[in-house]
Amino acid sequence: MLSLIIVLSGCLGGTTNGEEEEEDGDTTIINNYWNNTTIEPEPEIFAANGEGGAYVAIITINQSSGEAIHLLDATGSYTDGYGIRELRYLAIWTNCTNGMQWFDGYIDVIHGVSPAEQWFAGAGLECTHELQPQGQDSNAELDERLSIVYERHAVTIE
Numbered sequence: 830m831l832s833l834i835i836v837l838s839g840c841l842g843g844t845t846n847g848e849e850e851e852e853d854g855d856t857t858i859i860n861n862y863w864n865n866t867t868i869e870p871e872p873e874i875f876a877a878n879g880e881g882g883a884y885v886a887i888i889t890i891n892q893s894s895g896e897a898i899h900l901l902d903a904t905g906s907y908t909d910g911y912g913i914r915e916l917r918y919l920a921i922w923t924n925c926t927n928g929m930q931w932f933d934g935y936i937d938v939i940h941g942v943s944p945a946e947q948w949f950a951g952a953g954l955e956c957t958h959e960l961q962p963q964g965q966d967s968n969a970e971l972d973e974r975l976s977i978v979y980e981r982h983a984v985t986i987e
Contacts, residue, residue, distance in 0.1 A: 872899070872980040879960075880974045883907070886922065886959035887975055894955055897982040900947035903938050905962045905975040916973065918963045926955040935963070953986045 879887035892898050905916030921933035933950060949958050962973040 870983055872982045874901070874978065874980045876976070876978050878974075878976045880972060883971065883973060884961065884963065886961045887973065888960040888977060890949070890958040890960070890979065892949065892951055892954075892956045892958060892981075894953055895984055895986055897952040897984045898949040898958065898979055899982060900936075900949065900977065900979045902978040903936065903960075903975065904977075905938065905973060907962065907973040908971045916962050916975065919975070920961040920963055921949065922959045922961065923949065923951055924957050924959070925951055929954065933958070938962075952984045 877888045877890070881887035890898060903919050905919070906913050907916055908914070916938050919936040919938050921936070922930070923933055924930045929951075931950070936947065949956075951958075960975060960977065962975045
């Protein structure tokens with residue numbers, strides 16, 4: 830039964846009307862993506878954790894020229910005479926190979942990091958960013974802990 834259906838449907842022949850197929854030898858390739866495709870590399874996402882004494886850098890991020898660093902999240906805690914407390918601020922110090930250095934400022938960690946605004950400066954330079962958690966404005970902190978998530982983006986230097 831199956832063989833009868835195949836023969837009657839014309840699947841064994843080259844055409845359905847008995848004529849031979851013509852082969853012209855040309856192949857047409859339709860490419861809808863020529864010169865219109867932009868490939869943007871996905872950012873690399875990293876997590877870092879650190880623990881150390883009060884008012885010292887406990888996480889260091891190295892940044893290459895042509896690379897932007899975007900802080901996504903930061904949280905931490907510190908210990909004082911009253912117990913373990915939520916980290917209040919994150920200070921970022923930047924040092925670059927050409928002698929440039931600056932203080933990026935304090936990030937208010939206790940109220941949550943706003944990722945849209947936390948890009949580290951220095952994308953056109955070779956830099957080291959030192960992250961220093963800070964609890965309250967006292968010298969009573971015994972130790973501090975920090976956990977961050979950040980991503981690296983490729984950038985074009987003009």
